[in-house]
Structure formats: structure tokens, C-alpha cells
Amino acid sequence: MTSRWTTAVLDTDLPGGWAVARSPEGFLFDDNGALFPREWLKRQDLSILAEHGIGHLDGEPVYLLELHSPLDIPGCHWKGLRAFMLEGDHTLYKVLGYAAQIGTWAREHRFCGSCGKRMSQIPLERAMYCDACDLRHYPRISPSMIVLITRGDEVLLARSPRFVTGVYSTLAGFAEPGESAEDCLVREVREEVSIEVKNIQYMGSQCWPFPHSMMLGFHAEYAGGDIVPQEDEIEDAQWFNVHDLPPLPASRSIARYLIDLYVARRLGHAEPVLPG
Ligand SMILES: NC(=O)C1=CN([C@@H]2O[C@H](COP(=O)(O)OP(=O)(O)OC[C@H]3O[C@@H](n4cnc5c(N)ncnc54)[C@H](O)[C@@H]3O)[C@@H](O)[C@H]2O)C=CC1
Ligand SMILES: [Mg+2]
Ligand SMILES: [Zn+2]
Structure with missing residues (x-):
């Protein structure tokens, strides 16, 4: 059996695909679930901290919009990952669980733990890089x-x-x-x-x-x-x-x-x- 969800590091400069939005209040969802057309979601007035291309669901690219704060969008609500684990579709929970870990890591690794300078994401690798220290910081497990x-x-x-x-x-x-x-x-x-x-x-x-x-x-x-x-x-x-x-x-x-x-x-x- 092939998995519906596979992780990948996708180029955020490419358009299209699905997106999930995560804020300190959890993930955005509406009656259709937690995946939104990415271009539509980016047209909302979101305070985006970082964007990550996180993988493919049924062959379609999926991105994460990590937000500073939640935003009121008509018909949409925010819900914590634990609720998706308890109630939701298992594949969606896997997507959101991965997105949550990438979001947490990106949020907590903006600055180098060694010298304090701002780090940048290495293209097509899930790692933050400090130029001054030549250090890579990978997601924490x-x-x-x-x-x-x-x-x-x-x-x-x-x-x-x-x-x-x-x-x-x-x-x-x-x-x-x-x-x-x-x-x-x-x-x-x-x-x-x-x-x-x-x-x-x-x-x-x-x-x-x-x-x-x-x-x-x-x-x-x-x-x-x-x-x-x-x-x-x-x-x-x-x-x-x-x-x-x-x-x-x-x-x-x-x-x-x-x-x-x-x-x-x-x-x-x-x-x-x-x-x-
Ligand atoms: N999936 C499952 O069935 C279950 C998962 N868990 C998870 O297992 C993990 C460990 O269980 P606990 O009894 O809470 O741990 P624990 O018995 O080691 O105690 C928790 C304490 O460990 C320290 N701590 C927190 N994060 C740490 C880290 N990353 N490395 C080292 N120390 C840390 C803190 O002082 C915290 O109060 C938790 O994430 C918990 O959610 C626990 C039970 C069931
Ligand atoms: Mg314990
Ligand atoms: Zn550094």
C-alpha cells in the first residue's frame, strides 16, 4: 500500500498547491478540513512568520504557513493538534503533526544558539544555517x-x-x-x-x-x-x-x-x- 502523505522539502517560490496555517492557537480549519488552496490563503491578511514546503498529499504539494498570531477569517476556526489527533482523519493528523514539528522548529531556530545571529534556511534541506559559525540546526526530536x-x-x-x-x-x-x-x-x-x-x-x-x-x-x-x-x-x-x-x-x-x-x-x- 502506498502512503497518501510523503514529506519533502519544496521550493516556496513555486506557486499553487495546498497550505495549512498554524498559529499559537493551533491549525486553521473550516467545513472542508484544514487544507486550503495556498494562493487563496496567502491573499488573506495573515502575519506570516515563515513558509515551508512540507510534502505531498495524494501527489499535491502541501505548504505550511507559520503565523505570528491567529486571524479571524469568516467561516474558519482554530483548533489544537491534539483535537485533530483525537477526532480527525488519520492522514490529515499525520500532515498536521509533521507541520507542527516543522513550525515549532522554525519558530525556535530563527537565531543561532551559538552566536545569536539570524540564521537562514538551507535551500531544499530541512536545516537552518548560521553563516558566521558554519553551523546547521536540524529539527529537534x-x-x-x-x-x-x-x-x-x-x-x-x-x-x-x-x-x-x-x-x-x-x-x-x-x-x-x-x-x-x-x-x-x-x-x-x-x-x-x-x-x-x-x-x-x-x-x-x-x-x-x-x-x-x-x-x-x-x-x-x-x-x-x-x-x-x-x-x-x-x-x-x-x-x-x-x-x-x-x-x-x-x-x-x-x-x-x-x-x-x-x-x-x-x-x-x-x-x-x-x-x-
Ligand atoms: N504517545 C504516547 O502514548 C505517550 C506519550 N508520552 C510523551 O512522552 C514524553 C515523555 O513523557 P513524560 O512522562 O512527560 O516525561 P518525563 O517523565 O521525563 O518527565 C517530564 C519532565 O521532563 C523534562 N523534559 C521536558 N522535555 C524534555 C526533553 N525534551 N528532554 C529531556 N527532558 C525533558 C521536564 O522537566 C518535564 O517536566 C512526553 O512528550 C509525553 O507527552 C507520554 C505518555 C504516553
Ligand atoms: Mg514520565
Ligand atoms: Zn552562529
């Missing part, structure tokens, strides 16, 4: 480990104070310099619930554009210790029986996939597909 810990029929799930009321999820955390994926996983589990794990197994990955995580998903078995939730980070953590689970995270998250996969294997049900 933050590797994060996510792990489902199990003990027979039980799974360890936790909730952070930031979660929707009642929802419990797998443990996750960002990799630090000097760590392997496994080192990070063991440290995060110790920090967040104070237990030890064994038989760490890689299960798959997912791009998580909130704002630029690359989730590396694992399964691990309980090896010892009692749960002690990390102050401030973990509101509650418990062992839940696969027959009696609490409200779980959104179905497009790898957290949900890791849980659903284990439960399906345990109960002999059909296995879920890893969401992209």
Missing part, C-alpha cells in the same frame, strides 16, 4: 521511552496530575545524554514508581508531535520492589488486573497500543495494530 510493566495478569499503570480525570497510563520519560534506551527505561521506572524490571523487550515506536517526542515502546516484567509514586510527577500508580482496567489513554497513542496488545495476548483476542 526528543527520544522518550514508554513501557508497560506486567506481572502475570496484572499491569502497572500510573497517572500524572496532568492526565484527564480517572485515566491511567504506562510510564514514560525522556532520554538523557549518556543513556541507552534501556538505561533510560530502568531509570525512569525507578524514579517514577521505585521498582525494578527485567526482560525488557522493544515493541515499536511512534512519532508523538507534542511537541517533538519520538516514543520508543517497550514491554518489561516486574522484577522486585514496592510501588512508591514519585512526588509531584505521579499522582497514583497501581497494579490492575487485565479483567478490571481503569479508563485508558486515547486509542491512537502507543501507550494504549502497549496495553491493548498485552491484554489481547493474555486473553487470546485479536492483536491491535500499532498506530502511526
Whole structure:
């Protein structure tokens, strides 16, 4: 199966194509979705911070207009990426997720982190360049480990104070310099619930554009210790029986996939597909 959406670095001097507009309030959308004829969109009175050619959807070029601020356009509204992830068409979410990461990177890399001078985008490469330092700055991706810990029929799930009321999820955390994926996983589990794990197994990955995580998903078995939730980070953590689970995270998250996969294997049900 060929993908409907492929990323590319397109020349912004060429006319035509589709465009998405992103402001601090999210993406612009109307009854037809979040893709607008680019020439029409550029005729609106937008405060454009930067324009990027980001790829092809069904063979048509797609551009991102990154805006300083949202603008009222009759019949149009603004909506955050998370809402598109939860409700929208999956391909559109992939387009917008990529656009959001490019927009964030472009917004945060206008000036060189080394000398402070304004940088310019390298033509046909997704990189900002500082002439004075001869430095290239690429989009930032933050590797994060996510792990489902199990003990027979039980799974360890936790909730952070930031979660929707009642929802419990797998443990996750960002990799630090000097760590392997496994080192990070063991440290995060110790920090967040104070237990030890064994038989760490890689299960798959997912791009998580909130704002630029690359989730590396694992399964691990309980090896010892009692749960002690990390102050401030973990509101509650418990062992839940696969027959009696609490409200779980959104179905497009790898957290949900890791849980659903284990439960399906345990109960002999059909296995879920890893969401992209
Ligand atoms: N797709 C999924 O199923 C899930 C994705 N996630 C994502 O995983 C990521 C990590 O999870 P958390 O528990 O929040 O991380 P965490 O346990 O490492 O704690 C968050 C803390 O890490 C620090 N931090 C923030 N950004 C960082 C970075 N880029 N590098 C290093 N440290 C950073 C901050 O102090 C922040 O308060 C988040 O982006 C979160 O949204 C988390 C759970 C499920
Ligand atoms: Mg965490
Ligand atoms: Zn510089």
C-alpha cells in the first residue's frame, strides 16, 4: 500500500498547491478540513512568520504557513493538534503533526544558539544555517521511552496530575545524554514508581508531535520492589488486573497500543495494530 502523505522539502517560490496555517492557537480549519488552496490563503491578511514546503498529499504539494498570531477569517476556526489527533482523519493528523514539528522548529531556530545571529534556511534541506559559525540546526526530536510493566495478569499503570480525570497510563520519560534506551527505561521506572524490571523487550515506536517526542515502546516484567509514586510527577500508580482496567489513554497513542496488545495476548483476542 502506498502512503497518501510523503514529506519533502519544496521550493516556496513555486506557486499553487495546498497550505495549512498554524498559529499559537493551533491549525486553521473550516467545513472542508484544514487544507486550503495556498494562493487563496496567502491573499488573506495573515502575519506570516515563515513558509515551508512540507510534502505531498495524494501527489499535491502541501505548504505550511507559520503565523505570528491567529486571524479571524469568516467561516474558519482554530483548533489544537491534539483535537485533530483525537477526532480527525488519520492522514490529515499525520500532515498536521509533521507541520507542527516543522513550525515549532522554525519558530525556535530563527537565531543561532551559538552566536545569536539570524540564521537562514538551507535551500531544499530541512536545516537552518548560521553563516558566521558554519553551523546547521536540524529539527529537534526528543527520544522518550514508554513501557508497560506486567506481572502475570496484572499491569502497572500510573497517572500524572496532568492526565484527564480517572485515566491511567504506562510510564514514560525522556532520554538523557549518556543513556541507552534501556538505561533510560530502568531509570525512569525507578524514579517514577521505585521498582525494578527485567526482560525488557522493544515493541515499536511512534512519532508523538507534542511537541517533538519520538516514543520508543517497550514491554518489561516486574522484577522486585514496592510501588512508591514519585512526588509531584505521579499522582497514583497501581497494579490492575487485565479483567478490571481503569479508563485508558486515547486509542491512537502507543501507550494504549502497549496495553491493548498485552491484554489481547493474555486473553487470546485479536492483536491491535500499532498506530502511526
Ligand atoms: N504517545 C504516547 O502514548 C505517550 C506519550 N508520552 C510523551 O512522552 C514524553 C515523555 O513523557 P513524560 O512522562 O512527560 O516525561 P518525563 O517523565 O521525563 O518527565 C517530564 C519532565 O521532563 C523534562 N523534559 C521536558 N522535555 C524534555 C526533553 N525534551 N528532554 C529531556 N527532558 C525533558 C521536564 O522537566 C518535564 O517536566 C512526553 O512528550 C509525553 O507527552 C507520554 C505518555 C504516553
Ligand atoms: Mg514520565
Ligand atoms: Zn552562529
